[in-house]
Amino acid sequence: MHEPARVLLVDDQPTNLKLLDATLSPRGYAVRTAASGEEALAVLAEGGTDLVLLDIVMPGIDGYEVCRRIRQDPATAFLPVVMVTASGEQQKIQALEAGADDFLTKPVDRAELLARVASLSRIKRYHDTIARQAAELSSWNRELEDRVQAQVGELERMAKLRRFLSPQLAELIVDSGDESFLDSHRREIVVVFCDLRGFTPFAEASEPEEVMGVLADYHQALGDLIFRFEGTLERFAGDGLMVFFNDPVPCADGALRAIRMSVAMRTRVQALAETWRRQGHDLALGIGIAQGYATLGKIGFDGRFDYAAIGSVTNLASRLCSDAEPWQILTTERVFAAAGPAVVGAHAGDRTLRGFSRSVRAFDIKGLDASAVAS
Template identity: 55%
Template sequence: MSAHILVVDDVEKNVRLLADVLTARGYRTSTAASGEEALARIAADLPDLVLLDVMMPGMNGYDVCRAIRADPACAVLPVVLVTALDPEHERVKGLEAGADDFLSKPIHQAELMARVRSLLRVKALYDEVQRQRAELQAWNLTLEQRVADAVEQLERVGQLKRFFSPQLAQAILAGGADDPLKSHRREITVVFLDLRGFTAFTETADPEEVMAVLGQYHAAMGRLVLAHEGTLERFSGDGMMIFFNDPQPVPDAPVRAVRMAVRMQEEMRHLSGQWLRRGYDLHMGIGIAQGFATIGSIGFEGRIDYGAIGTVTNLAARLCGEAEGGEILLSQRVQAALQEARPEGEWSTQQAGELALKGFQRKVPVWRVVPDS
């Protein structure tokens, strides 16, 4: 777009001459016959440069120049004073009024165009700096918001990682999974585990020793929970509850749960060997059950946990309580799911009879996992 130049002079012939010369050079021009009209035109359509005659009735050029400079929007608007008076005397008064340059009458076209191009070039550079400054300010605001959003996202990821794998936590925040905290019902595979001999151990060991053992135990089991993308419902002391198929459905929840349990018992054998050398006789029992549960947020504002409620969780807990150290006990539905999936080369199962479990009126058929050697 061509630059806009406002020509101000009370003599119509002078105005027409300057406007014609500038228009012929490709500039867009507007005109004013008085200082008051000039200020009104500037307010309505801000030009890129003003050619301003000094001697005019009413407001003279100096008055108009001072009024222009008083407006913050026109602080850098180039103003060229045009005068037929003594240039040296008028230059001082013009500078004091805020003018940028001077032209003496009669005007030479070459000098006029040189001064116009020079001032417009400076104005263009200033406009570009201002544009870049505005962009930088907007970018900084955007960056601040992005940083704030990222911090909030990290905090939410940190909270979700308390229950879910890092991949699932990211998927939930990205909208790749349903809201897990909303109460819902789903079939899940539940894994319970706790330590055998832990009560006797805590009665004789120092608190520091107990915390060190629990730290090793939680770290080892926690790594396997994450590796198999399980959902950690809770852990308290030596007990842990994990479930599969929520909040992200998986097609092989029972197989995945048993595979994790087998790996946990392998890891536990290494830990038990280390602990035994220090005089701690600790082993782990695991119970696995499958069934429907109601799942969602449990708690109150400021302290919310993610939990599953249903018979399946009670069954897994009872099976865990019956399991010997190093043993993995399965419910009938888990056994049936394994038979359908037919995982080969990892383990086999054998019937462990029927158990009378607290909270269940009838005896419960139970299977035992036998790792393949």
């Protein structure tokens, strides 16, 4: 049910105000009165008026001027105004020119008064509804713009994080808003390093576009597996690639997960190598895996950051990778033992690796025991 329309009666004659009030108040209209143009403008400035019945002839500011000022004020520009005229077409024309919506002729007919007020009150309600809906729509648009801006910011953050984190982890960071774990810290990790055997002579003898095509297939194949096993990608460097586990999100099965990913990488690149071989390219994959402590965190400069692991464990994985034969996965004894019975491998001898004073006992990963992995 609608609230009663609030009507302002403006006339310098108290008798006229009483007559109009006696007609409107019994019909449920909320009536206020003003005895001059100045008083009327003061009442309108307070707000809360839905319709004005305005006499023309008054001392001081007359009805025409009051109406013009009503139209000039943005707060009352659309307020319905009914001018009350004595007679004559000229007054009616002037009333319309001043901005009146309608007019009544004295003596005011009761039925005509009620009809005019009811009609214009209804129009005012429609206008108020449209104004309210427009304000709500504007508010919704601002809210939508804010949400879009926030989502764009999240997408930008997500794009940066996905350079080295799995999609699941990147989404977790964006949702929580917490990037503190990217700060420098120390943790034990399992590092996987791999590259292509025969890549250097291939790159020297091939066109750049051909090299880029091979790298695109290679990176796409391995990148999918890195995300699937939820590894952290430190970098792509040509045909070289480094991934680590147990940071920034801890995982109890880092060694096993690293080996499973490496076996899947070998299988997938072997399939690619068949295509490369038909194109005249002799390429194979070598992988090294090591476990140890490293310092990890965000490195770089404003506008370009990476997430890196610094420590001898990364060098050890790289050296094992370099020492591996084509299609061989070499791990340290520590990784092989930590991975458990699901891994099928054999002792590959003690290796003397560049940069390490002691020899490293290496193990050659043959594959996975499907029954042990399933259990």
